[in-house]
Amino acid sequence: MSKSIEAIDLDVYYGSFLAVEGVNIRIEPRTVTAFIGPSGCGKTTFLRTMNRMHEVLPNATVKGQLLLDAEDIYASGVDPVRVRSKVGMVFQRPNPFPTMSIRDNVLAGFRLNGIRMGKAQADEITERSLKGANLWNEVKDRLDKPGSGLSGGQQQRLCIARTIAVQPEVILMDEPCSALDPISTLAVEDLIGELKEHYTIVIVTHNMQQASRVSDKTAFFNIAGTGKPGKLIEFDYTDKIFSNPSVQSTEDYITGRFG
């Protein structure tokens, strides 16, 4: 498990509009990488290209290469659905399936794909995933209750459990804590630290303290103005970005001079 990601001259378009331009980045396996930057700078757009989720929007296209352990996920003939089963995603707002129980939510990656399994195996996957998401002790007595009855923080950890149940190589997180209170945020951040041992994690965040707490490396994205494409400005070790960035605009952003 756990693969590296490398983008080479990656441009992202919505129709003819160039949203993100010329991204070159290499993300090592078993690390946490944080994407920071002002709103509209293309962090989330770039994150969504990493599992081809941006294609769900009409007319979204990509130029350039995005390598998952040296395999280009944008090579012709690649099935986006298979890419997504290798690169999991956690969204901004917790989105457990309202029609499913907690157990079925965890097993959704299998159940929705019509994969049948015995009860023993299902129980094993449920327990392993919920333990992996630090949720097992809170829900083990009510696995058959609806997932929508949990608190926001528990729902988000349920979504993480659902993502790790299918054992992806990479986990993408799009502002996973922005809808959560500080205590739930802490729980999710602790979880990210544990997940790092097995997965490559990329997290988009607006919270710079969070980036400095959880990530090994940080990428700063910026935009020259409205209608201009977002660019990767600087990518380095988190310590360096937050103490001694090499680009002026990075320093301006992290010291709160704009954004």
Place this chain on the structure above:
Amino acid sequence: MSAVATLQKSSLTAGRLPRWTPWAVGAGALAVSAGIMSLIGFNLPGWIVIAWLLFVPSMFVAARTVEGHQAGVDRFWTVLVCSAFVLALLPLVSVIVTLLVNGLPGLLDPGFLASTMQYATSQTDQAAAAGEGPVYGGILHALVGSVLVTLAATVISVPIGLFTSIYLVEYSQDGWLSRAITFFVDVMTGIPSIVAGLFGAALLFSLVDPQDSLMGFTAAVALSVLMIPVVVRSTVEMLRVVPNELREASYALGVRKWRTIVQVVIPTAISGIASGVTLAIARVIGETAPILVTAGVAVRLNTNLFNDWMMTLPVFIFRQLQNPTSPTAVGPSIERAWGAALVLVLLVMALNLAARLIARAFAPKQTGR
């Protein structure tokens, strides 16, 4: 005014009419109206109308004098809005009462729900009208026909309507085709039902031997022309409110589009879809004209949708009133028509109730904390 004065204990209740004022003014208006009516000859509608005409201005004047101008205007509009509500309720209640009063005797006739019109003849009706025998005949054939034709229409309409809605919401990406479909669905919603009936008749006329084209299935085709747009409209609304986040969550787990639609989108929207379908059924089960020109009329039980004419409840009602079984003794026919009308309304009510129960049963569970 003295009543108001005694209430002025608190500064907050000062200048307020007591709670019983509207009732007192209403009773006064009724009394004065009764007085006027006794002079010109009493009748109930006149009594109520005059009382209302007295009540509105006196309530306004009372409130304006004691509570001020704005409060007076407020009372005035409250009275008007409440009156409109009562007025709107009046025909509804009246329909139900009339149906119960006129329909119950028919419904309680022996074998009304269990027999057909096959053995009810002009002679038996004349005997019944003369009080020499029971009212023979029943609505079994019409009830069975209504259920079968509507069921067949549902079987045709629901898949077409559901797939059309799925195309519009999940696949079309707002292209010209989807706008065209939406436009024509809107147009079809307003199509007169007799036109749908003629369409069904003409379609089957050209497809099968014209001699055999009048049958239950032809009526089902005509009804589905009316039903499909209703199903499409309600289903599209229901699919649109399914949050996009759920679709994305499913895609992000590596689930393909069709399975996402079948396993995530439709289960989330099923309660609304099911109640929409039920209401569409309730809408077409009362159609008369399209069935008259497609399935004809019958006095015998016919359970084969693909052969021979078939009776339904609305056509049965129309037929009993238009062509009474005994032209010289129409009483039993009218009794049967009212009975059938009552059964039809009960059927529609049951469907509406079922729609609510279905919506509640399928709704995503929110409890479990």
